[in-house]
Amino acid sequence: MSIAWQLLRRAAVALLLFAAMACLTFLAVEALPGDACTSLLGRAATENKLEQCREENGLNEPVVARMVDWGCGAVQGDLGYSIKRDAPVTEIIAPRLRNSLVLAGVAGLLAFPAAVVLGLYSAQRRGSRRAKLLDTASLVMMTLPEFVTAAVLWLVFSIWLPILPAVAVLPSDATIGEILPTIWLPAITLAVMVFAHVMRSMRSSVVATSARPFVEAARYRGLPERAVLLRHVLPAALPPAVNVMAVTAAWLLTGTFVVEVVFNFPGLGRLAVDAISDRDTALILALTLFGLAVFILSSFISDTITRLLDPRVRAGVGA
Amino acid sequence: MIDLQGFSVAVDADPARLILDHVDLQVGRGARVGIVGESGCGKSTLLRGLTGLPGAGLHVADGALSVAGYDLVGMPAAERRALLGKVVAMVPQGVALSLTPHRDIASHFADVFQLDDARGDVPGRAASLLDEVGLRGAAMVGRFPHELSGGEQQRVLIALGLARDPDVLLLDEPTSALDVGVAHDILGLIEDEHRARGFTLVCVSHDLGVIRRVAEHVVVMNAGRVVEQGPLERVTAHPTNPFTVRLLEAAPTLGAISTAPSNRSPLVRVDRLTVVRSSASSGAFRSQTQRTTTALDDVTFEVRKGEILGVIGESGSGKSTFLKSLCGLLEVSSGSLTLGDEVDLSVRVRRRPGSVLQRIQMVFQNPDDSLNPAHTVRRVLSAGRPRSEVDDDQLAELLRTVGLQRSMLDRRSPQLSGGEKQRVAIARALAQRPELLLLDEVTSALDVTVQAEVLDTLRAIHRDLGTTMVFVSHDIAVVASMAERIVVLRNGRLVEVGEVADVLDRPNDHYTSMLVELARRR
Incomplete structure (x- = not known):
């Protein structure tokens, strides 16, 4: 097939x-x-x-x-x-959907590349002091509630060094140019948590892959460590991390109401909370289905990437 | 070529624990050395150690190593890496996934060619190397590891090892888990390459037969030490170390053969049995291409009451399928399978009454998989019975039958050795007082000396309890030493069936004669 x-x-x-x-x-x-x-x-x-x-x-x-x-x-x-x-x-959702996509996009860009690179690093140097520090930090980041992260960020970036606005005071249909300055604090808050999850899964996946015999075999063939890592370990270690990224990406679009409420950000999350308390059935339905679509789509995408990384599937040998 | 002095390797986490304890070894240019020993004796660590890299979690604790004039222990890691594959090349085990699954064969060679900075025709050079090791290179370069058989993977790994024309070639269990015929060809290839290229060869194996084929100098290891070394003829004919003696005696050979008492009544009748297996997994929304293979094709023979019937064949011969059909784990496609005079065994296991289930018990190949590591031996042996009915004396008696002490009852399988685990698995089967005991490659995961002990236990059980046994193995020497009659299967078909002596002396089929021939040579 x-x-x-x-x-x-x-x-x-x-x-x-x-x-x-x-x-x-x-x-x-x-x-x-x-x-x-x-x-x-x-x-x-x-x-x-x-x-x-x-x-x-x-x-x-x-x-x-x-x-x-x-x-x-x-x-x-x-x-x-x-x-x-x-x-x-549709008219109510459209501008907020755009805002949420921008917020999720910024958070994802902050978190995913760093998580993959540092996950690889921490697996490679496990046992070293820096790797241990990174692991502990990621554990803290993972467990920190969003509102605590938010409070710390306010303290640092809005009060000590007043360079970023603490909350957004914008209508939902403000232009992207107007939204961007207010997006950094909520985006960082989300990125902290996403980074921790993806980094840890990347790390454990690389550790597991490194223990497989073909990695040792490549090393004994005299390949430099970089080649072993990039050509032999990484492609085999990515699929589990891709799955985690897909799930967290879906969460970035649907599970952000706490952050949105805390920062008064005009996104979908806050709209959903309001819709439920208002019994606005049409709106609840639309938002629920949107969330559903996001989850189904993200798992479909991660599944596709995983399959493309595996030559057995690419060649069409069952699965 | 190789000079190893007082070479010791220790565990990083516990430097007091030595995996290799002051090993001395001198190997001349072009020599062929075999290292033999049981699992955990340090033979693989020694082989890896010859590259200066003893493996993950290990370090060289003491001693000097010189290979082709290079001091591989003292030099910086980067310099040592540059010598890997060029001065010393390692050929890892083929069956253990030593080729990277997401890279095609050509990329594996490209990796290695790049190290010498030689650009140019990678597929062409790879193909000619693959041709040299007996593969159709041009067709092979574009394939992925999963598209290769175990033997083909081993050949590719040998070609990768030879790619940079090394001075020393290290081979780690080059034939383990390969079918005898394939293993024979691989050993032939190694001999040919050695003759043609003249490298120094060091080969590790748990199988003395392999060492006899490829080596002229043999090193016997036990518990991290070299206990004996010398020319092959001297060590095998006149071993001086008691451990070597044990190793030699335990190795199964085609020797004494028991004869079957005639006129026994049949216990299981296998009549034109055909089993078609489909490899597709089913799911609610998933349908795959159905690949069906006829795992057993129109096979007729019988298992007689009180005998040990040996079943022999290579992977894919249908021997496991036969056992699984007997247990009711596989659907019988056509033909019949009857136990005694009345019980129809083509019924799947879930539909069989308890009395039938209890009459047939199976012992599996790998006790690590078949014993729950969380359960005590007591619980394993009393499975299926309420706690109040379990009597320690009965269980101890059961353990005694398989040669274990009562004190084992409170242990869990991680606290047992490989041989002890397999004995517990046998005791579990015996607890049901079965009429028919199915033994699926029960010793192939065990070291030879342990194998010999477990086989003795099984013989004693057969003598004392008279249990009928079906003994499945790929090793004809082991089967011949156990069984009275023998069934040879190949590609799902019955090649021949008869008394062991008849089959061994006058094989009817060229496949059987090849198996016998290869076993005799060991």
């Missing part, structure tokens, strides 16, 4: 999975107590007003009919209408 066919098949499976999860999410939101109308009307709700609101917004239709209706819309890029915010969901 060719690699293209394998990928196509996996893409189809991913799509199917996504559709199934979408239905499940729709039903789960439906099962929440209350609906968009109770939340919109709040205390002013009377039986009559509620009935009227539901009628206007089509909430009296059967669940399945609404689900199909919503699904058809979603396929055409229409994610529904937020009754509470009185705007199409």
Whole structure:
């Protein structure tokens, strides 16, 4: 079976999975107590007003009919209408999605290359004082809660050396140029944690690979250490680290609400928290599905990279 | 060429622990030296040590090493590295994944050619080296290691070792885990290359047969020391050290053969048995290309009550498939498999009643895999029975049958030696009082002296309990020393079946005669 066919098949499976999860999410939101109308009307709700609101917004239709209706819309890029915010969901999400992507991108760029290089270094020099220091530091970075990291960063960069703004006071549709100066502190906070996770997985993967016989064999062939590391160890050690990177990349896009709240950053995370407390069903649905798509996509990408690194799969010999 | 004096290697973490203890060795130019000993004796460390790099976690603690006039211990690491492959080349074990899985064969050669800064036709030069070691080089250079058989990988590793025309070639277990025929060819290749290129050869093996083939000078090691060394003929004919004597005696040879008492009734009938195995893994959303192989093809013979039936064949011959079908671990595709007169063994293990399961027990090749390291021997032996029914006296009696002490009951498998583990595994099988004991390469993971002891234990069990045994092995000498009758399988087909003496003296098939011929030469 060719690699293209394998990928196509996996893409189809991913799509199917996504559709199934979408239905499940729709039903789960439906099962929440209350609906968009109770939340919109709040205390002013009377039986009559509620009935009227539901009628206007089509909430009296059967669940399945609404689900199909919503699904058809979603396929055409229409994610529904937020009754509470009185705007199409896509319009609410778009600018914040851009902000979140920029934030995740900056954090990823700060964390991933450094993590791979230092992971390799720490595995190579294990036992040395610097490697031990790096390991301890990464352990601390991994366990530090985001708000503590944030507080330390404020202290250093906003109070002692006032070079970066502590919080963003920007509307969600500010231009990227306006956002960039405020992005550094939240991005560093996220990068700290991501770096620690990726570095540690890289390190343990390199250590495990270095113990395999083909590495020793290459060394006894007289290859310089650099060649052994780059040509023989690295390609075999990357797949597990790539998997961790994919998962953390997905987390950067979906799990950042604490950081966003702390720094008042106008991203998707904060929107999700607000949407849930507002019972804004259309928005909750759209955001949940976005998160789902991110996770499915990232695992698909990491799977593809892993397969491409393995000649057995490349050649199409089962897997 | 090689001059080793008082050479000691210690563990980094515990410098008092010596893996090699003051080893002296002098090897002349062009000589062929064999190092033999059991696992853990330090023979591989000695081989690595000849490059000045004893291996990860180890360091040279004492002594001097000179190879081709270079002081490999004293010189800086970078200079030593430059000599690796050029002055001393190491050929690692082929089966142990010594080729980098994500690099094709040409890249392996490119790595090595680059060291001499010789640009040019890498695939062409690689191909001619591969041709020299008996491979079709042009077809081989573009392949990846997983596309090569074990024998082919070993040949590639030898070619890589020869690539820079070294003065000394070090070979680490060049034939272990290869089928006898393939191993024979590899040893032939090593002899030819030595004759053609005239390098100094040092070969490590646990198998005296290998050493006899390639070496003229033999070094016997035990517990980090050289216990005896000298010309091959002298050491094998007149060993002076008791350890050498034991090693020589334990090596299985085609010697005394037991004859089967006639007119025994059959215990298992194998009638036109065919087993088709598919290598595809199944998953909910995953379907792979189904690769099916006929692992056993229309095989008919019987296992007689009270006998030891030897089953011999190389990898892929169907011998493991046969055992797994008997246990119900594999689906029988056609034909029949009956136990006694009535029990149908083509039924999978989950559908078999307990009384049938208990009648057939199996001992696996590697006790490290088949014993749970978290369980005590007591728990291993009493598995399947409630705690209240377990009686230490019974278990001790069971241990005694396999030659172990009662004090073993509280140990766990990591606290046992290889031979002890395999004895516990045998005792576990015997605990069920089986009629039929299946033994799958039970000694191939063991050292020769330990192998000899375990085989003695099995013979004693057979004599005292009369248990019927099916003894599977790739080593015809071991099978011949155990079995009364013998079944030879090849590529899933029955080559021949008969009394051991008949098969060995008058093989009906050229494959059997090759096996016998190779075993006789050792």
